[in-house]
Amino acid sequence: KAGVTQTPRYLIKTRGQQVTLSCSPISGHRSVSWYQQTPGQGLQFLFEYFSETQRNKGNFPGRFSGRQFSNSRSEMNVSTLELGDSALYLCASSAGLHYGYTFGSGTRLTVV
Amino acid sequence: DQQVKQNSPSLSVQEGRISILNCDYTNSMFDYFLWYKKYPAEGPTFLISISSIKDKNEDGRFTVFLNKSAKHLSLHIVPSQPGDSAVYFCAASGDGGGNQGGKLIFGQGTELSVKP
Numbered sequence: 001k002a003g004v005t006q007t008p009r010y011l012i013k014t015r016g017q018q019v020t021l022s023c024s025p026i027s028g029h030r031s032v033s034w035y036q037q038t039p040g041q042g043l044q045f046l047f048e049y050f051s052e053t054q055r056n057k058g059n060f061p062g063r064f065s066g067r068q069f070s071n072s073r074s075e076m077n078v079s080t081l082e083l084g085d086s087a088l089y090l091c092a093s094s095a096g097l098h099y100g101y102t103f104g105s106g107t108r109l110t111v112v
Numbered sequence: 113d114q115q116v117k118q119n120s121p122s123l124s125v126q127e128g129r130i131s132i133l134n135c136d137y138t139n140s141m142f143d144y145f146l147w148y149k150k151y152p153a154e155g156p157t158f159l160i161s162i163s164s165i166k167d168k169n170e171d172g173r174f175t176v177f178l179n180k181s182a183k184h185l186s187l188h189i190v191p192s193q194p195g196d197s198a199v200y201f202c203a204a205s206g207d208g209g210g211n212q213g214g215k216l217i218f219g220q221g222t223e224l225s226v227k228p
Contacts, residue, residue, distance in 0.1 A: 004155070033215070033216070035216075035218075042201075042218055042219070042220045042221060043156070043201065043203075043216075043218035043221075044218075045215050045216060045217065045218075048215055056215040058215070090155050090156070092155070100146060100158035100161055101146075101158065101216065102158060103148075103155030103156045103157070103158075104155050105153070105154050105155050106153075106154075106155050108153075
C-alpha cells in the first residue's frame with residue numbers, strides 16, 4: 001500500500017512569507033502528526049489530528065497551525081516565516097499507537 | 113527540559129557483533145516506547161516498540177528491553193550488519209492524561225556505524 005506522502009519535498013521561502021505543507025496519510029489511518037526536525041533541537045512534536053480534530057499540540061508559537069480534512073489528509077501552515085523555521089518537517093500517520101507511526105519523507109523548508 | 117535522552121551521539125560496532133543503543137527518560141507517566149531508524153533526507157522508519165507492562169520485546173534481530181525502575185530502555189541488534197548504519201531514535205508516548213495518541217517525545221538520536 002502507498003506510504004505517507006508529503007508535498008512539496010523542497011521549498012525555499014523568504015522571511016515574512018507564509019507556507020503551507022501537505023500530507024496524505026496511509027489509507028485508513030485517521031491520526032496524522034507533524035514534527036519539526038532541526039540539527040539543534042532534534043525531532044519536536046508540533047501537533048496531532050484525529051478525525052479532523054486537533055488532539056495534541058506541542059510547544060510551538062501560534063504561527064504554526066494545521067488542519068485535517070474529512071479524507072484524513074492534513075496541511076500545516078507557518079505564517080510570518082523566520083530564519084529559525086528552516087527545518088525538515090515530517091508528517092506521520094497511524095492506525096493506532098501500538099501500530100507505530102509511519103513517517104513520510106518530509107518537506108525540507110529553507111527560509112532565506 | 114529533555115524528557116527522553118540518548119546520551120551517546122554515536123556508536124561504532126564491528127559487523128556480526130551486538131549493537132546496544134541506550135535511552136533514558138524522566139517522565140514516569142510514559143507508557144509506550146518506540147525505536148525508529150533514520151537515513152539522511154528520509155523520514156524515520158518504525159523498528160520496534162514496547163509497552164510499559166512488558167520488559168522485553170523481540171522482533172528478528174531487534175530486541176528492546178525496558179527497565180521501568182531505572183527509567184531506561186535499550187535496543188539490541190544482533191548480529192549487526194552494515195545496512196544497519198543509520199541514526200536511531202527512541203521515542204516515548206503517554207502522559208497519563210488520557211490523550212495517548214500522536215504525541216511522541218523523541219531522544220536526540222544515536223548514529224550507529226557498523227563496519228565490515
